[in-house]
Amino acid sequence: EDQVTQSPEALRLQEGESSSLNCSYTVSGLRGLFWYRQDPGKGPEFLFTLYSAGEEKEKERLKATLTKKESFLHITAPKPEDSATYLCAVLWGGSQGNLIFGKGTKLSVKP
Amino acid sequence: DTEVTQTPKHLVMGMTNKKSLKCEQHMGHRAMYWYKQKAKKPPELMFVYSYEKLSINESVPSRFSPECPNSSLLNLHLHALQPEDSALYLCASSQDQSSGNSYEQYFGPGTRLTVT
Numbered sequence: 001e002d003q004v005t006q007s008p009e010a011l012r013l014q015e016g017e018s019s020s021l022n023c024s025y026t027v028s029g030l031r032g033l034f035w036y037r038q039d040p041g042k043g044p045e046f047l048f049t050l051y052s053a054g055e056e057k058e059k060e061r062l063k064a065t066l067t068k069k070e071s072f073l074h075i076t077a078p079k080p081e082d083s084a085t086y087l088c089a090v091l092w093g094g095s096q097g098n099l100i101f102g103k104g105t106k107l108s109v110k111p
Numbered sequence: 112d113t114e115v116t117q118t119p120k121h122l123v124m125g126m127t128n129k130k131s132l133k134c135e136q137h138m139g140h141r142a143m144y145w146y147k148q149k150a151k152k153p154p155e156l157m158f159v160y161s162y163e164k165l166s167i168n169e170s171v172p173s174r175f176s177p178e179c180p181n182s183s184l185l186n187l188h189l190h191a192l193q194p195e196d197s198a199l200y201l202c203a204s205s206q207d208q209s210s211g212n213s214y215e216q217y218f219g220p221g222t223r224l225t226v227t
Contacts, residue, residue, distance in 0.1 A: 031213040043117075049215045098159060098169075099216060
Protein backbone atom coordinates (compact mmCIF):
# COMPACT_ATOMS: atom_id res chain seq x y z
CA GLU A 1 0.00 0.00 0.00
CA ASP A 2 1.38 3.38 -1.03
CA GLN A 3 1.99 5.74 1.85
CA VAL A 4 1.84 8.82 -0.38
CA THR A 5 -0.65 8.99 -3.24
CA GLN A 6 -0.90 11.82 -5.74
CA SER A 7 -3.83 12.50 -8.03
CA PRO A 8 -4.46 12.93 -10.81
CA GLU A 9 -1.50 11.24 -12.53
CA ALA A 10 -1.78 13.76 -15.36
CA LEU A 11 -3.65 17.01 -15.74
CA ARG A 12 -4.15 19.08 -18.86
CA LEU A 13 -5.27 22.67 -18.43
CA GLN A 14 -5.84 25.61 -20.69
CA GLU A 15 -3.86 28.72 -19.86
CA GLY A 16 -5.76 30.60 -17.15
CA GLU A 17 -7.79 27.56 -16.05
CA SER A 18 -7.25 27.16 -12.30
CA SER A 19 -7.14 23.71 -10.69
CA SER A 20 -5.76 21.69 -7.78
CA LEU A 21 -3.41 18.76 -7.37
CA ASN A 22 -3.90 16.35 -4.48
CA CYS A 23 -1.44 14.52 -2.25
CA SER A 24 -2.88 12.13 0.33
CA TYR A 25 -0.79 10.35 2.93
CA THR A 26 -1.33 7.51 5.37
CA VAL A 27 1.80 7.83 7.49
CA SER A 28 1.47 8.64 11.17
CA GLY A 29 3.44 11.27 12.97
CA LEU A 30 3.89 13.63 10.02
CA ARG A 31 6.99 15.76 10.48
CA GLY A 32 6.75 17.65 7.21
CA LEU A 33 5.17 17.59 3.76
CA PHE A 34 7.16 18.93 0.83
CA TRP A 35 6.16 20.00 -2.67
CA TYR A 36 8.65 19.93 -5.52
CA ARG A 37 8.47 20.84 -9.19
CA GLN A 38 10.47 18.76 -11.67
CA ASP A 39 11.13 19.59 -15.30
CA PRO A 40 12.11 16.73 -17.66
CA GLY A 41 15.69 15.58 -17.19
CA LYS A 42 16.31 17.96 -14.29
CA GLY A 43 16.44 17.68 -10.51
CA PRO A 44 13.38 18.49 -8.38
CA GLU A 45 13.04 22.13 -7.43
CA PHE A 46 11.88 22.80 -3.88
CA LEU A 47 8.62 24.73 -3.62
CA PHE A 48 7.04 24.47 -0.14
CA THR A 49 7.25 22.83 3.25
CA LEU A 50 4.11 22.35 5.35
CA TYR A 51 4.32 21.13 8.92
CA SER A 52 0.86 21.14 10.47
CA ALA A 53 -2.81 20.93 9.51
CA GLY A 54 -4.26 24.29 8.56
CA GLU A 55 -0.97 25.67 7.31
CA GLU A 56 -0.89 27.44 3.94
CA LYS A 57 1.95 28.77 1.82
CA GLU A 58 1.95 30.75 -1.41
CA LYS A 59 4.41 31.48 -4.16
CA GLU A 60 3.32 33.33 -7.29
CA ARG A 61 0.47 31.31 -8.84
CA LEU A 62 0.89 28.38 -6.43
CA LYS A 63 -0.71 27.86 -3.05
CA ALA A 64 -0.17 24.77 -0.88
CA THR A 65 -2.48 23.72 1.93
CA LEU A 66 -2.37 20.89 4.45
CA THR A 67 -4.99 18.89 6.35
CA LYS A 68 -4.53 15.88 8.60
CA LYS A 69 -4.81 13.47 5.68
CA GLU A 70 -3.86 15.38 2.54
CA SER A 71 -2.34 18.39 0.91
CA PHE A 72 -3.49 20.41 -2.07
CA LEU A 73 -1.43 22.41 -4.51
CA HIS A 74 -3.70 25.04 -6.01
CA ILE A 75 -2.62 26.60 -9.29
CA THR A 76 -4.32 29.89 -10.10
CA ALA A 77 -4.46 31.10 -13.71
CA PRO A 78 -1.64 28.79 -14.84
CA LYS A 79 0.72 29.66 -17.67
CA PRO A 80 2.46 27.27 -20.10
CA GLU A 81 5.69 27.67 -18.11
CA ASP A 82 3.97 26.01 -15.14
CA SER A 83 4.00 22.75 -17.11
CA ALA A 84 6.07 20.22 -15.15
CA THR A 85 5.73 17.21 -12.89
CA TYR A 86 4.78 18.15 -9.33
CA LEU A 87 6.06 15.81 -6.64
CA CYS A 88 4.82 15.53 -3.09
CA ALA A 89 7.01 13.98 -0.38
CA VAL A 90 6.54 13.35 3.32
CA LEU A 91 8.82 13.02 6.30
CA TRP A 92 7.33 11.07 9.16
CA GLY A 93 8.24 9.80 12.58
CA GLY A 94 9.59 6.46 11.42
CA SER A 95 11.41 7.53 8.28
CA GLN A 96 14.85 8.29 9.78
CA GLY A 97 14.96 11.57 7.92
CA ASN A 98 14.42 10.25 4.40
CA LEU A 99 11.59 11.45 2.19
CA ILE A 100 8.78 9.23 0.93
CA PHE A 101 7.73 10.47 -2.51
CA GLY A 102 4.44 10.18 -4.31
CA LYS A 103 4.49 9.25 -7.99
CA GLY A 104 3.83 12.81 -9.10
CA THR A 105 1.27 14.70 -11.17
CA LYS A 106 2.30 15.68 -14.67
CA LEU A 107 0.79 19.07 -15.45
CA SER A 108 0.47 20.37 -19.00
CA VAL A 109 -0.77 23.90 -19.59
CA LYS A 110 -1.74 24.74 -23.16
CA PRO A 111 -1.73 28.30 -24.47
CA ASP B 112 21.98 30.42 -2.32
CA THR B 113 20.39 26.98 -2.49
CA GLU B 114 22.56 25.47 -5.19
CA VAL B 115 23.72 21.89 -5.36
CA THR B 116 26.06 21.14 -8.27
CA GLN B 117 26.68 17.78 -9.90
CA THR B 118 29.24 16.62 -12.43
CA PRO B 119 29.22 15.31 -15.04
CA LYS B 120 25.82 16.15 -16.53
CA HIS B 121 25.93 13.09 -18.76
CA LEU B 122 27.95 9.89 -18.51
CA VAL B 123 28.11 6.88 -20.80
CA MET B 124 30.05 3.92 -19.49
CA GLY B 125 30.59 0.29 -20.33
CA MET B 126 29.87 -2.51 -17.91
CA THR B 127 33.58 -2.95 -17.11
CA ASN B 128 34.34 0.72 -16.52
CA LYS B 129 34.96 2.53 -13.27
CA LYS B 130 33.62 6.06 -13.00
CA SER B 131 32.62 8.54 -10.31
CA LEU B 132 29.82 11.04 -9.90
CA LYS B 133 30.49 14.19 -7.92
CA CYS B 134 28.23 16.47 -5.90
CA GLU B 135 29.01 19.71 -4.11
CA GLN B 136 27.09 22.13 -1.90
CA HIS B 137 28.19 25.27 -0.09
CA MET B 138 25.13 25.90 2.03
CA GLY B 139 26.66 24.50 5.19
CA HIS B 140 24.30 21.54 5.09
CA ARG B 141 25.29 18.54 7.18
CA ALA B 142 23.17 15.89 5.44
CA MET B 143 23.71 14.75 1.85
CA TYR B 144 21.82 12.19 -0.18
CA TRP B 145 22.07 10.11 -3.35
CA TYR B 146 18.90 9.22 -5.23
CA LYS B 147 18.26 7.19 -8.37
CA GLN B 148 15.41 8.17 -10.67
CA LYS B 149 14.10 6.12 -13.58
CA ALA B 150 11.91 7.67 -16.26
CA LYS B 151 8.42 8.65 -15.10
CA LYS B 152 9.14 7.46 -11.55
CA PRO B 153 9.82 9.40 -8.35
CA PRO B 154 13.34 9.54 -6.91
CA GLU B 155 14.43 6.48 -4.93
CA LEU B 156 16.74 6.98 -2.00
CA MET B 157 20.09 5.18 -2.19
CA PHE B 158 22.35 6.61 0.54
CA VAL B 159 22.31 9.25 3.24
CA TYR B 160 25.32 10.86 4.87
CA SER B 161 24.87 12.77 8.09
CA TYR B 162 27.82 14.75 9.44
CA GLU B 163 30.05 12.95 6.92
CA LYS B 164 29.09 9.50 8.17
CA LEU B 165 26.96 7.02 6.24
CA SER B 166 23.66 6.82 8.09
CA ILE B 167 21.38 5.08 5.59
CA ASN B 168 22.13 2.53 2.87
CA GLU B 169 18.90 1.42 1.23
CA SER B 170 20.24 -2.06 0.38
CA VAL B 171 22.07 -0.72 -2.66
CA PRO B 172 24.27 -3.20 -4.60
CA SER B 173 27.99 -2.96 -3.84
CA ARG B 174 28.75 -1.84 -7.40
CA PHE B 175 27.65 1.57 -6.08
CA SER B 176 30.06 2.95 -3.48
CA PRO B 177 29.43 6.32 -1.82
CA GLU B 178 32.06 8.54 -0.29
CA CYS B 179 31.84 11.80 1.65
CA PRO B 180 35.35 13.38 1.74
CA ASN B 181 34.14 16.45 3.63
CA SER B 182 30.95 18.25 4.57
CA SER B 183 30.62 19.91 1.15
CA LEU B 184 31.40 17.00 -1.15
CA LEU B 185 29.72 13.72 -1.96
CA ASN B 186 30.92 11.15 -4.46
CA LEU B 187 29.35 8.04 -5.91
CA HIS B 188 31.84 5.53 -7.28
CA LEU B 189 30.54 3.21 -9.97
CA HIS B 190 32.02 -0.14 -10.98
CA ALA B 191 30.76 -3.06 -13.06
CA LEU B 192 27.34 -1.53 -13.59
CA GLN B 193 24.51 -3.19 -15.47
CA PRO B 194 22.38 -1.66 -18.26
CA GLU B 195 19.44 -1.53 -15.83
CA ASP B 196 21.44 0.93 -13.72
CA SER B 197 20.94 3.55 -16.43
CA ALA B 198 19.01 6.39 -14.80
CA LEU B 199 19.19 9.99 -13.58
CA TYR B 200 21.30 10.13 -10.42
CA LEU B 201 20.38 12.96 -8.12
CA CYS B 202 22.27 14.43 -5.23
CA ALA B 203 20.51 16.41 -2.52
CA SER B 204 21.41 18.16 0.70
CA SER B 205 19.56 19.37 3.76
CA GLN B 206 20.48 21.30 6.85
CA ASP B 207 20.25 18.23 9.02
CA GLN B 208 18.85 14.69 9.04
CA SER B 209 18.33 13.93 12.70
CA SER B 210 15.03 12.59 13.90
CA GLY B 211 14.02 15.84 15.58
CA ASN B 212 14.25 18.05 12.53
CA SER B 213 12.31 18.32 9.28
CA TYR B 214 14.42 20.25 6.83
CA GLU B 215 13.71 20.44 3.14
CA GLN B 216 16.12 18.80 0.75
CA TYR B 217 17.63 20.74 -2.14
CA PHE B 218 18.42 18.75 -5.24
CA GLY B 219 21.12 19.10 -7.84
CA PRO B 220 20.44 18.92 -11.59
CA GLY B 221 21.42 15.26 -11.76
CA THR B 222 23.77 13.11 -13.82
CA ARG B 223 22.18 11.21 -16.69
CA LEU B 224 23.95 7.83 -16.67
CA THR B 225 23.81 5.38 -19.55
CA VAL B 226 25.38 1.94 -19.13
CA THR B 227 26.13 0.16 -22.41
